Amino acid sequence: MAMKDYSDEFRADxxxxxxxxxxxxxxxxxxxxGINRATLREWVLRDRERRGVTAGAARPAARPTAVASxxxxxRVRRLEARVAELExxxxxxxxxxxxxxxAAKYFAGGDELVSRFQFVHDHRNTYEVKRLCQVLDVNRSSYYKxxxxxxxxxxxxxxxxxLADEISEIHGESGGAYGSPRxxxxxxxxxxxxNEKRVARIMRTFSIAGIRLRRRIRTTVPDPASGQVADLFGRDFTAPEPGRKLMGDITYLPLQGGKFLYLATVLDCFSRKIVGWSIADHMRTDLVVDALRMAASTRGSLDGAVFHSDHGAQYGSRAYAGxxxxxxxxxxxxxxGTSADNAACESFHASLKRETLQGAPDYGDADTCRRTVFAWLTRYNTRRRHSANGHLSPDAYERRHHTAKLTLAA
Known part of the structure; x- marks a missing residue:
């Protein structure tokens, strides 16, 4: 069922x-x-009226066309010149x-700058060196150096x-235990x-590593005040009907300057539709509470649904249980600490970051991050084809299911 009552946050976004x-x-x-065109237009016009902005000034105006001679x-000469310029x-x-x-395959790993120089060198007979350096953003003098x-x-x-052969021999004699200092x-x-820096570099290059005990970093901290909650999924992320089985998780959204926003999502296992989400600059319980409330509004009711999550303190809190x-x-x-028990959400968040960041280290500022993620989440439900749905979007998959049910009932 489509969400009829849109939150103020959804309208603003x-x-x-x-x-x-x-x-x-x-x-x-x-x-x-996934909303009506007239509804969006009404929201935009109301917002412009509230801000006292006229329709003409709300968005950048198109570039004025030069007055024709x-x-x-x-006029023909100018048009021909313009066509030649565009060509x-x-x-x-x-x-x-x-x-x-x-050039893409050259940048798969290693030193990216060296890879650029190597690409210029390998293709200098196909393209001008000057052009190659311009496109790859390297200095020609640096390339020749x-x-x-x-x-x-x-x-x-x-x-x-x-030297790597000798290092490998020493490493083997130590039973694989020695690192670069020894x-x-x-x-x-x-x-x-x-010196040790050179040894460490060679060991990295030739994949020679000593035994090192790593301190475990806990990313999911249980709430000691919460009771035991059973695993009712057993890593089965399928469902016979919409609204029966839901999953939730929190992920980081990196911003410039080392800051973060946090995204909580609620995923319906039947169609992989994101029925609820919330973005905030904190990881308090309110974050996951808002996401679940949106899911309830989207579905109309969650009566009888099973919600699966990790043991994060937010999901184990009394407020969330209530x-x-x-x-x-x-x-x-x-x-x-077992990500496989929440694999569907982990996979979804990985896809979101891969397709929105597209290799960038962060989203920039908070407003850009919110708009980018908001646009992707809504498009994910309405248009993005999902392999688990036979390459239908979540909304299309659910519509097909409802149509089939009505046909059988008739």
């Missing part, structure tokens, strides 16, 4: 998404959000795309390979004038 998307139309944004021949620009962009496509040092690099590489001491005892009781939701929890 929808308006912000429309106003901040250049060239967007009410129809395209409304389709992504009255001379037809002159040249297109050829330039096509060349850049071709270069970047070919790198090229001039090829002989010295080859000699160092050979020396490293010889390996360095052994080498020095054998007469090698070598809300579940109020909504007649049965709680379920996996084992502590």
């Amino acid at each position: 929808a308006v912000a998404l429309y106003e901040s998307t250049p060239g967007a139309t009410y129809k395209s944004i409304a389709a992504d959000l 009255g001379d037809p021949d002159e 040249a620009s297109e050829r330039k962009l096509a060349t850049e795309r071709d270069i970047l496509r070919k 790198w090229l001039a040092g090829a002989g010295a690099r080859a000699a160092r590489k050979h020396e490293d390979r010889v 390996v360095t001491a052994e080498l020095r005892e054998k007469g090698h004038a070598v 809300l579940c009781d109020q909504l007649k939701v049965t709680r379920s929890m996996g084992a502590v």
